[in-house]
Amino acid sequence: MASSTPPAPAAAPTEDKAAKPVLENPGSMDELHKACKDVFPVNFEGAKIMVNKGLSNHFQISHTLNMSSVTPSGYRFGATYVGTKQFSPTEAFPVLLGDIDPSGNLNANIIHQFSEQVRCKFVAQVQNSKFMASQFSADYRGRDFTSSLTMANIDLINDTGVIVGHYLQSVTPRVALGAELAYQYGAQVPGGQIAILSVAGKYKAPSYTVSGTVGAAGAHLCYWQKSSDQIQFGCELETNLRMQEAVGSVGYQVDLPKANLVFRGTVDSNWTVGAVLEKKLQPLPFTFALSGMLNHPKSQFRLGCGLIIG
């Protein structure tokens, strides 16, 4: 090509750059299956009332009442603070999130983006006045890759903990490949320490996404398809070699903006059928949610009904 057009050599490098596809950031490993997972309904049981109230532009509180015959009923109070540091129009940092119940069980999240590339997250869980779980993770988002390091339940006194490293790289505009290394050490682990490596891949087309994770413990495959503006399908296969079981499920999501309605349904290979209907009662600031789940072999039915105010 350079020989046919003499003045080309000067222009060739820029042309080469233009011809080379621009690789985008593949997103984080946690969000690998997100598109597919979002299609599946989150079923709940019993009655749920949630009141959200914004005290200012940055501060919001919520009250949640849970009434159920299976899980213990109770009240939770939540608070959210969103800071002023903005890197994209949709997100602002730092974010402080927490919720607590009357007996003092607390979940707390701190998320902060220090720069365009670095984001840190700290999660803590206190139960019966003991730190049940704590987790610190740091993400580095490069131009065409994301790497992250997570440290969970690090206990310096008893010398236990879990460390997980992720790396996800865009190979072509559509394909991203990555790996995950999880390392656990402590006295209760056989041999004192254990490391599990798994590989991940993702193929992203405009209307569908295929993603998968394969490791020694099992495989997890997801397929997401957008059929129209209103209908999305998700397909998931999860195998666990240690438990010797595999579960496949199909889900769908229907958005009806005219009716302010989102409907999600799923059927899986355990003969479990579930669906969640979410409807915004438009002139009022209410959202109504109805959940139904039926397990055929166990003849078990769970009905949930929720109202979110604000």
Added chain:
Amino acid sequence: MPIDETLAERLIGLTEMLPAPVRTASGKVIQGSVAGVKGAYGLLCSSSWVFFSSAAILFAPLIFEIERTQMEEMHKQQQRQILLGPNAAVSGSMMPPQAAGM
């Protein structure tokens, strides 16, 4: 003279006029078909239960909502027609200025 056999005993006795292989074969056919019908009925019962209960969870709420929105839309259009005459129903964008004029 007292009858020392019931009708069923008489009928069972009568079957002996047929050869033994025919009797056993027909007995097996009848037993098999009874079991088959029972099984098929049970399968039909449980499969239709699974199908309809799943459909009630997965599709019924969605269909209700779609129908309801369509009804609402029709109702709105009818109202517009009553309010502004038949030709106003087609052009929804014409409505606000006219409504203001009234």
